[in-house]
Amino acid sequence: MNHANSLARAMIARRRPLPARISRGLLVFVAAVLPLLVITPIVYWQESQRLRQQAIIQADQAENMLDMMLGYAEQAADKVLPLTGRTCGAIEQELRRQVTVVPFIRSVTLERNGVLYCSSLFGVYHQQTSPPEPARPGQNLLLLPGNALTPGRPLIIYRKRPKEIAVLIAIDGIHLQFSLDMASDHGPVYMQVGRNWIGPDHAVHAGPSPRFDLVTIEQQSAHYPYSVITGFSRRDLYRQLGSSYELVFFSMAALGLVLAAALQWQLNRPASPTVELQRALDNGEFEAFLQPVVRADGLAWHGAEALMRWRHPRDGLIRPDLFIPRAEDCGMIVPMTRRMMHQLARALGRAGLPPQFHLGINITAAHLRDDALLDDCRQFLAHFPPGGLNLVLELTEREMVEPTPEACARLQRLRELGVMIAIDDFGTGHSSLVYLQQLPLDGIKIDKSFTASIGADAPSSHIVDSVAELAHKLELQIVAEGVETEAQRAYLSRLGVGWLQGYLFAKPMPLQEFLQRPELDAVRAAASDI
Template sequence: MNPLHPRRQHRVSHLLASLLVGALPLLAIIPTLIWQEKQDLRRQAEQQVTQAQIQLDEILDQAQLASRAILPLAGSRCEDAEQELRRQATIVPFVRSTALLRDDAIYCTSLSGPIPDPKPYSTPFVAGVLRLLPGNRTTPDVPVLHFRLRGEHGDALSAVDGRYLQLALQDASDEGPVYLIVGTRWLGPHKTGEGKPPHPTQIQAQRQSARYPYSVSTGYALPAGHWVLWQHHAALLLVVAALSLLAGATLYALLGRPASPTEELLRALDNEEFEGFLQPIVRPRQAGWQGAEVLMRWRHPREGLIRPDLFIPRAEESGMIVPMTRSMMNRLLRQLAALRLPDGFHLGLNISRAHLDDPRFYSDCESWQRALAGCGATLTLELTEREIIAITPEVEALFRQLHALGITIALDDFGTGHSSLVYLHQLAVDGLKIDQSFVAGIGSDGLSAHIVDSVAELAAKLGLDTVAEGVETAEQFDYLCQLGVGWLQGYYIAKPMPLNAFIRRLRAGDTWDGYETLSF
């Protein structure tokens, strides 16, 4: 399979990533909504206790008004004060009864007049002002709140009916009941008790009156998160869930789609998957390898070794061929650095129009030539003709500069490209490479043999070297040697091989014996 046109692939990691992306909006918004609900409940609780405190202060203001009215009578005889006590209990709102105290004992009330045997009260007043009772002798089941004012000769007392207080608390209550707390006793909308008010404490609000010694409190039980979300934010959650599903599905589709050819080449370049294979080149009647052509191969992590015809054209179209060549050559020459190559050895490298357009190409060639010089070899650039190359002054100057470095230039696949004769006329080239399609016809196709003869004759007249590629039989080899072709390359001599195999065979002397196959 061509890795530049892969099938759509889905992996478990794609599914997990898509599920995570799909869940993120919900994971982000659900805690936020629950937190917002808590804040709303806290604000609601604060509003409830504030409203209750305002109403209770107004009720106690009336009790204070009645107590102030009767305070001058404290210490006087009940017969003199009884009428005013009844009057205040009648005209002052919320006040059920009034009374006078002497030595902390009630001796006169608006309900029964004088008390024959007054006794000190057993329930203390909070801050000497308020006390909350669950009832009294007259109404044992009705709570009562006493408000006391102290005087020089005695105290004045106003009793507020607890039912008024409960109505105020009920009016302030919303989702949760509000409680009046006086000392250790509390009063709720429907009941009273001792100790802590029986409200939930997950969300709680309490407010102390600034004018009287009491406080009000309320509390909420935090409802189940799913109930809160569904009751208050169902529409929002459905929208977010739909968007999350869409985001996850979109990511799953994007992750599974094949990478574009250029993206795949970039990935392979970053992972150094392009490597140079070397195919030896020999000279007739000379033993050993006299040169080699560097052929790019792609060692794909899944597909294995990829044929060059499946990726080189795309690399040239996209301009990726330049960094791919640079990476491959730099790694190859680092491995060749410790090797001593035979005298006169040249290393051929295919270049295209994209290389000539790259501003770094000259410095790359300079670096490669210097590295090869350390091995006793030189660089040969083989100009491919798959794309038309404009012969500009800049290109001509580049060729002159490359020649000045000692680099030779040959036309690859001569006779099959766009304008080989134009290149011969305008560019300073050193050799021609006879295309393997013509070499393959030797012995079976008379026209191919005539073309090979003509190219060899043309090269000889122009003083150019010739290289024949695709030599696969002894007959082809003998014919090209008799024709005077200077360099031969093909499977008959050696197949392209990884650099390690090339070095191993070169060191072992397992190379070409130029005399064994000649039949003339």
């Protein structure tokens, strides 16, 4: 449990690489804005459709009111048409009566062959006119900015001419504008008559009426020659979104902050170490590093110890003391070591190593209980010529190794394959002397804590002396790790320690970097000269 807690704390406290922090920050930012990103297009589309429907309703309302107004004009024209055969004096009062009793009518005027000859306002008079061509047989509309009597005051002329005499009904622009204003519930409504149009500014303009950049509804009247134009701009939409959906956007923003906080917590929360280790194994995140092992007599790179490293995609390179103990506790150290052995075999088998190259690989008590260990070593050695590599399995002592007959027999079969067995970190674990007595061994490895005491701590120096003397008597090879000073190297050499390992020679390095180092090339060259 302590190992799991250490790994979890390390994964939280470790400063993540900048790309990882950036990607996590982007992920949290996306989570924060995701609700708004999802809801905004939906609300945008929904409000756009609502405004389209509103524009259609406005156009219908305007058309209904304008048709009603023009309907009264048509009704007055139909009343007057049968009287056009009489003189103006005879029908003048009837023209004025129509203006009085029919809603919206401003004046009634008769026209014959382009000449206005009778009016409800002036009675008999004579004025030349050039009315536009009818928009449909028998009737047409004319939108004017004003006339001689009321300049600057818009009016619309309904003109009906079944034969040579036409009836012109004038409707005051104030009624026209009132109808348009009544229909403009949320947006402007325009009336287009021929080449002229009138809108909310109560003025008549020439040319096409304005259009809208979001939705434009142009609706032609089914009864009279005019069209109604209305719609909404994007500014109207944004204003509506801000006023009607303020609570929705606020809720989505709050939800985004909650999601971002939850995601931030989840990303910072360490996964179960066992689950994380299994994921890393499946993704090939564990890789082999090599630290050179040198001969004490020549200090050339004649060997190496394989060390496992975890290159985490988010947290970078993780130290082995943070995950190896946990891997041992949860039973994953065996498949992790097997994967590393396959990686080493493929790379080193093609590298042309010097003859009798010493390669140490750590194994645990769990490996001794695994029947596949023998096959793993046999497959590993198959990548090298016979006798070309000295494979040394270094038995770690973090877990008690039971020297059972089965374990001893498995170690003996490994030795028959040509695999050497050594005790790693001798003197720091469980019953090392018992191992020397009961297990078939080829060497021991002096722990770096004892090496570090050379020249500084007399009792520990005596332990190194005793371990070296004991190994010589048992005819075991000795590897001393943690050599960092020249004094330590000289002392161990005088004791007859055959192999040395430590920062004095090189730090652990990635596999490919090790194979490209000139120190290894020098050993290859020396071996080829022999």
